[in-house]
Amino acid sequence: MQTKTRTKLPKRADQADQVRMLTEAIGAERIDPALPYMPQVFNMLKQAILAIRLIPGTPLSEAAIAEVFGLSRTPVREALRELSTEGLLDIFPQAGSVVSRISVRLIEQGAFVRGALETANLMDLVTRLDSNGRARIEHIIGLQRQVLAAKDYEGFYAQDEAMHKLFFELTDRVPVWHIVNQGKQHVDRARMLISREWKESSQRAFGDHLRIVDALFAQDKVLLAAALAEHFARVKESVLAFSHISHQQFFVE
Missing domain, CATH: 1.20.120.530 (GntR ligand-binding domain-like)
Known part of the structure; x- marks a missing residue:
């Protein structure tokens, strides 16, 4: 398990801006409805973070991610928790999540x-x-x-x-x-x-x-x-x- 490295509290970002940013970062990848949703969301976000298409400090809201993937918030929330466990995301209660610093x-x-x-x-x-x-x-x-x-x-x-x-x-x-x-x-x-x-x-x-x-x-x-x-x-x-x-x-x- 990765040791967590905390990033500053995320600034509130307009959801439309987050949707545009996430759409660009994910590219042409799409959710396969025949497969479990959470691992797909997790892997797509993880690859975008590792490739620096989502830079450190980028705010990520459940609502924006759910909109981009056309999913409910439940698999999104689970994917964000897994990213946090791997040290790639910092989750702030009541404030949202942000891509961790390196x-x-x-x-x-x-x-x-x-x-x-x-x-x-x-x-x-x-x-x-x-x-x-x-x-x-x-x-x-x-x-x-x-x-x-x-x-x-x-x-x-x-x-x-x-x-x-x-x-x-x-x-x-x-x-x-x-x-x-x-x-x-x-x-x-x-x-x-x-x-x-x-x-x-x-x-x-x-x-x-x-x-x-x-x-x-x-x-x-x-x-x-x-x-x-x-x-x-x-x-x-x-x-x-x-x-x-x-x-x-x-x-x-």
Whole structure:
């Protein structure tokens, strides 16, 4: 469970303004009436928050969300509670909810968990990787190259996530990936901000990925450990530096 980081009491926002903002953030996604409503609302809002389409400090009212999705308030209220549990939303009784600020402390903790678990997993993958796994990794590297060439930085983030998840799929440890993913949500939000303003950060990350994959394919654990340590340190340092340089109102210690 995420440790909560409180954001300032939300300002009252016109519901029509919130509806417009939410509609833009959600995009073309729609509720499937054949599936449970709460998980769909939760996932759509969560992805909008992680992608910074809903920025820290954004007020979110049950009424506006219910209007956008065409639902009653009950599944919306449950989704907001779940987002609060994950540390992505602050709920103020009688005042509404607001997207939480990005926690520097949780960034540091998430980076620690990710570095430890991913490094251990990849060291094990060195001796377990087969030709099918190599082909799947090469495919994702190709997709990363394509989205970077198109300057699609949100697309690069998605393929970055896909690659790291694949590493856990190839060792049959997807539940461990879920632990890593849960712990790095504040890192992910900061990375999305960085990718918008420091375009070179995605290129550097791609270079790191190439070195990691080369070492993995060569079954060189020494080079792999070094490449991973450099990659995770670079991500952490760039995120922490960004938090003190740009958009400081989006961060909290």
